[in-house]
Amino acid sequence: MPKPDRPQQDSASYRAKKQFFDSLLTVYGRKPVLEALRDPAVKLFRLHLAESNKPAGILDEILGIAKSQGADIQHHDRKALSRISKNSKQDQGVAADLQCKAYxxxxxxxxxxxxxxxxxxxxxxxxxxxxxxxxxxxxxxxxxxxxxxxxxxxxxxxxxxxxxxxxxxxxxxxxxxxxxxxxxxxxxxxxxxxxxxxxxxxxxxxxxxxxxxxxxxxxxxxxxxxxxxxxxxxxxxxxxxxxxxxxxxxxxxxxxxxxxxxx
Missing domain, CATH: 3.40.1280.10 (SPOUT methyltransferase, trefoil knot domain)
Structure with missing residues (x-):
């Protein structure tokens, strides 16, 4: 789960930003991310991709959905991505921050x-x-x-x-x-x-x-x-x-x- 900047812990804007980031569910792995993006109950906030990813059809589909939703797309080295996914062995170079209404x-x-x-x-x-x-x-x-x-x-x-x-x-x-x-x-x-x-x-x-x-x-x-x-x-x-x-x-x-x- 991503964390907001923390300039002033007590400010209303910080609390609102923290509440938003607390509501995000981070999912990793190519098939899990694609399955999530195909669910109409899910909105993609941010897509994280490894810079070392090689071309693949499933990545093209994930990217296409991300762009159609106007989501933020970020590329990372493997070490940075592992800090986001918290599972470098299974993230397959993909992680996504999702907005799920019930989470x-x-x-x-x-x-x-x-x-x-x-x-x-x-x-x-x-x-x-x-x-x-x-x-x-x-x-x-x-x-x-x-x-x-x-x-x-x-x-x-x-x-x-x-x-x-x-x-x-x-x-x-x-x-x-x-x-x-x-x-x-x-x-x-x-x-x-x-x-x-x-x-x-x-x-x-x-x-x-x-x-x-x-x-x-x-x-x-x-x-x-x-x-x-x-x-x-x-x-x-x-x-x-x-x-x-x-x-x-x-x-x-x-x-x-x-x-x-x-x-």
Whole structure:
């Protein structure tokens, strides 16, 4: 994600510029970038290309779309591009800063929540890109107002996530934050109820009826919700299971929450 110049941190123009850059999603790789640019829900702000790129049809198509949208096009050496993509091994000489209507920071979400009884999924160290993609797809299709995605400690949006999400990542209500514990603390201050999903909890998901905003924390595929994250949770919920099954895949759990009121 690009960062604005910082001449005066407290100025209105700086805050507006920071809010804009916080709303950009950076995607890398030739096929992921092209798929994003073909999505009508996406607007390209800036295209980054490696100066060492050799001619290729897919690059011509990407450039053509960028020019048709009037996007800023910049060329970089490989080292500079790797600082933008943060993945020099897989960026294939291409990165793009995208404007996605549903992609926002936690501060932006809290300033204008979609409803008083909002429902969020919070991802605590989800490391498998396929799980992240499937969670995004279920949340986009179901009754969820946002997916809280920390920028540290877990999988980030890449080619595998985009593929697993079936392209819904560009329309999904993703809320980015630096770390999950910090974000949960802010949500609790805003009056939200924070619930950790745990197979050991006595209260079930079906018995839980929050009166205001609620956040459902999904833990790491192996270790579950971390101790640090659990400190910010004021409820623990389980999903009843039969035949000695102890847990479900985290993406399946996310789907059950997303469609809880619809089925």
């Amino acid at each position: 926002q920071s936690l501060e932006q979400f809290l300033s204008q929540p979609p409803r008083a009884d909002f429902r969020l999924l919070a991802l605590d160290r989800i490391t498998n890109p396929q799980n992240l993609g499937m969670i995004i797809r279920s949340a986009c299709a179901g009754n969820v107002d946002g997916i809280l995605l920390p920028q540290k400690g877990g999988a980030q949006i890449d080619a595998l996530v985009i593929k697993a999400s079936a392209g819904t990542v560009f329309r999904a209500p993703i809320i980015h934050c630096p770390t999950l514990p910090e974000a949960l603390a802010k949500l609790r201050e805003a009056g939200a109820t924070i619930c950790a999903l745990s197979s050991h909890a006595r209260q079930t998901l079906g018995d839980f009826n929050p009166s205001g905003g609620s956040v459902y924390v999904l833990g790491n595929e192996t270790e579950g919700v971390s101790t640090e994250t659990a400190k910010h949770c004021n409820h623990q919920l389980s999903i009843p299971m039969n035949n000695g099954v102890e847990s479900l895949n985290v993406a399946v759990t996310a789907a059950l929450i997303a469609f809880q009121d619809a089925i």
